[in-house]
Structure formats: structure tokens, C-alpha cells
Amino acid sequence: MAKKESENTIKQRTTPEKRELAMIEGILEGSPDGIGVVVVRLNCGCRKMASLDKDGEPASKIIMYRDEAESICAQCKEDNGAFMRVTESFIHWVEPAPSAEQQRDISVKVLGSAPVN
Numbered sequence: 167m168a169k170k171e172s173e174n175t176i177k178q179r180t181t182p183e184k185r186e187l188a189m190i191e192g193i194l195e196g197s198p199d200g201i202g203v204v205v206v207r208l209n210c211g212c213r214k215m216a217s218l219d220k221d222g223e224p225a226s227k228i229i230m231y232r233d234e235a236e237s238i239c240a241q242c243k244e245d246n247g248a249f250m251r252v253t254e255s256f257i258h259w260v261e262p263a264p265s266a267e268q269q270r271d272i273s274v275k276v277l278g279s280a281p282v283n
């Protein structure tokens with residue numbers, strides 16, 4: 167199976183990995199207003215996440231973590247996970263997910279581009 171790669175396109179069908187899902191659940195537990203969690207994967211392996219409310223505003227603090235590490239890497243400590251190092255970003259919606267229109271609006275606001283279906 168050939169893997170399609172398109173530059174500068176946010177993969178909207180990305181699904182969270184198991185560990186990410188555990189983090190997402192933890193974040194949502196702490197933010198009752200959250201309707202989704204934005205997941206940002208950085209090229210160093212660290213992750214950045216925050217829950218979003220129905221207006222696409224942050225509903226939690228931004229969480230940064232690194233798998234199997236006590237803290238994020240030195241580079242992230244320095245640049246706080248700079249946008250240019252983002253490899254993938256997507257929103258994991260809480261079920262029931264908002265309408266396609268609302269998802270699009272929030273995606274544009276948060277990720278800077280609309281989902282491609």
C-alpha cells in the first residue's frame with residue numbers, strides 16, 4: 167500500500183495513538199467544557215495538547231509531554247514547540263462530534279486550515 171503524502175496538508179483523518187488517547191481522556195476529565203482536544207505532534211517526538219470549547223477557545227492549559235520521559239526535550243523547553251517543527255496536528259472530537267460546519271470553523275481557527283474530505 168502506497169502512502170500518500172501531500173505537503174502542507176493537515177491530515178484530518180489522523181487518529182490518536184494509544185498513549186495520546188490516554189492523555190486526551192485525562193485532559194477532557196479536567197475540562198468539562200471541552201468538545202475536542204487539539205493534538206500537535208512535533209518533529210522531536212514531543213506532543214502538545216489542549217482541549218477546546220465550542221467556540222474553539224482553549225478549555226484547558228496547553229499540555230506538553232514526551233512519551234516515556236519525565237519532561238519534554240531540551241528543544242521544546244527552548245522554543246515551546248515552535249510551529250515550524252510541527253509534523254502533524256489534528257483535533258480529536260468528543261462524541262457526539264459537532265456538526266461538520268462547526269468542526270470546519272474550529273479547525274480553521276485552531277489549525278489554520280479546513281478539513282479536507
Ligand SMILES: [Zn+2]
Nearest residue numbers: 210212239242
Ligand atoms: Zn521536544
